[in-house]
Amino acid sequence: MPDNNNVDTTLNNLVIAGQSYQSRLLVGTGKYRDFAETKLAIDASGAQIVTVAIRRVNIGQDASQPSLLDFLPPSRFTILPNTAGCYDAKEAVRTLRLARELLDGHKLVKLEVLADDSTLFPNMPETLIAAKELVKDGFDVMVYCADDPIQARALEDIGCVAVMPLASLIGSGMGILNPWNLEIILDRVGVPVLVDAGIGTASDATIAMEMGCDGVLMNTAIAKARDPVLMAGAMKKAVESGREAFLAGRMPKKIYQASASSPREGRIGS
Amino acid sequence: MLNIIVNGRPVTQPAGARVDAIVAGMQLAGKRFAVERNGEIVPKSRLTETPVEDGDRFEIVIAVGGG
Numbered sequence: 001m002p003d004n005n006n007v008d009t010t011l012n013n014l015v016i017a018g019q020s021y022q023s024r025l026l027v028g029t030g031k032y033r034d035f036a037e038t039k040l041a042i043d044a045s046g047a048q049i050v051t052v053a054i055r056r057v058n059i060g061q062d063a064s065q066p067s068l069l070d071f072l073p074p075s076r077f078t079i080l081p082n083t084a085g086c087y088d089a090k091e092a093v094r095t096l097r098l099a100r101e102l103l104d105g106h107k108l109v110k111l112e113v114l115a116d117d118s119t120l121f122p123n124m125p126e127t128l129i130a131a132k133e134l135v136k137d138g139f140d141v142m143v144y145c146a147d148d149p150i151q152a153r154a155l156e157d158i159g160c161v162a163v164m165p166l167a168s169l170i171g172s173g174m175g176i177l178n179p180w181n182l183e184i185i186l187d188r189v190g191v192p193v194l195v196d197a198g199i200g201t202a203s204d205a206t207i208a209m210e211m212g213c214d215g216v217l218m219n220t221a222i223a224k225a226r227d228p229v230l231m232a233g234a235m236k237k238a239v240e241s242g243r244e245a246f247l248a249g250r251m252p253k254k255i256y257q258a259s260a261s262s263p264r265e266g267r268i269g270s
Numbered sequence: 271m272l273n274i275i276v277n278g279r280p281v282t283q284p285a286g287a288r289v290d291a292i293v294a295g296m297q298l299a300g301k302r303f304a305v306e307r308n309g310e311i312v313p314k315s316r317l318t319e320t321p322v323e324d325g326d327r328f329e330i331v332i333a334v335g336g337g
Contacts, residue, residue: 030336053333054332056277057277057331068335097306102303219337
């Protein structure tokens with residue numbers, strides 16, 4: 001990264017399951033107007049890992065229509081299949097076995113087991129069961145979870161390669177609602193911690209990265225921006241900016257005590 | 271005649287059909303897809319040799335946009 005001379009680029013790489021990624025921004029591919037817009041936004045985001053959902057082929061669908069993976073070839077992107085829409089461990093495991101077959105043995109997956117239709121909160125008991133099963137079956141599991149340090153740690157102990165607590169509800173754009181819990185997770189968990197869900201705008205992503213998160217996963221914040229491609233570029237910069245600020249180490253906060261930046265000596269008339 | 275369920279819908283196949291016949295009807299040539307038969311993955315390499323049996327349940331999936 002020639003424009004990043006002051007940053008040790010090895011420190012700036014995200015390593016998941018032994019694979020190194022320059023981009024710490026992971027993006028979803030849902031909710032875009034069409035595949036062309038999806039591709040433009042993802043290119044602008046600089047993301048290398050992109051999530052996809054696994055769904056039934058519609059019987060009688062027009063086969064001449066291009067498919068998502070024609071626009072996002074697995075040769076160029078790390079495709080991260082998810083289990084969105086699964087409400088129990090069994091369904092999630094089945095979905096990811098299908099994904100592995102679809103992607104020719106690809107092991108890196110995003111597990112998410114949902115508990116409730118209106119909040120899309122994770123079902124943690126089922127998530128833990130599915131995680132165990134998938135790890136045993138040789139998958140590299142990145143896992144959407146509650147912002148609960150105990151559950152996050154349990155997922156690490158099972159062997160998940162990354163834990164991904166929600167910042168706020170999926171698709172809500174409410175930002176990081178419990179930074180204190182996230183701090184504890186960052187403190188207690190050794191595998192990469194990525195904020196997944198709830199990012200609304202660039203500053204939310206920057207805050208997550210400044211706190212020391214290893215990455216951010218988002219979909220709606222880009223796809224449902226008025227200009228998704230412009231927002232994708234903003235998110236790229238926000239994540240990079242937050243990461244560099246984290247590495248740089250922020251100045252200490254000084255409550256009730258100002259500190260002048262200009263010299264006190266040599267003022268005119270003194 | 272074999273009565274089977276494909277992606278939740280009843281479908282018929284002639285006796286002796288193999289799994290690739292179901293896929294062929296879906297015009298998936300050149301696309302990435304995966305097949306599950308009665309809860310078990312059928313690898314692509316075995317589509318032509320795996321028989322369809324009466325009452326089988328198939329799931330045939332592709333990747334779509336998601337978060």
